[in-house]
Amino acid sequence: MPQPYIEHVNLTVSDPGRMAALLNRLFDWHVRWEGPARDDGRVIHVGDERTYLAVYTPAGGADADIFAKGRPLNHIGILVDDLDDIERRVTEAGLVPFAHADYDPGRRFYFLDFDGTEFEIVSYA
Structure with a gap:
């Protein structure tokens, strides 16, 4: 079996399109996939061919309190x-x-x- 690695991290954001554009700009990544997600939300997978960040927001947007530093990330x-x-x-x-x-x-x-x-x-x- 190949060595395990982190394939993706799913991160809640206030605006997945804005975050995807930032990640593309900073790291020369690309959108691998985007579409509907749980709770009628939207998700964009941004990364390279091996790993990515899934940037997600639920329908109606994310509650501001989830963005408190270190909660839990x-x-x-x-x-x-x-x-x-x-x-x-x-x-x-x-x-x-x-x-x-x-x-x-x-x-x-x-x-x-x-x-x-x-x-x-x-x-x-």
Whole structure:
């Protein structure tokens, strides 16, 4: 059996189209699929051929209280080759990089998306 890996993470967002566009812009990913989801919601699968984020919103939108930091998700880590390029893209998207660090095993920074979900961008290059 091949080594198990995380195929996808399903993340509730306030606007799946806006989030899909951000992920495409930052990471050069693409929409793998989109359509109806549970509770009459909408979901878009954004990623590459192996892994993706499913960005979902229920019908009528998501309750704002679910976006409280760390409830229960602390952050999503994305591994990249060119940390500086991704930081530039994050800034160009109107988001603010923070908590820059350089320690083993690599360099990193964080940003909050439009809903306040935290992303860690890391490079081992």
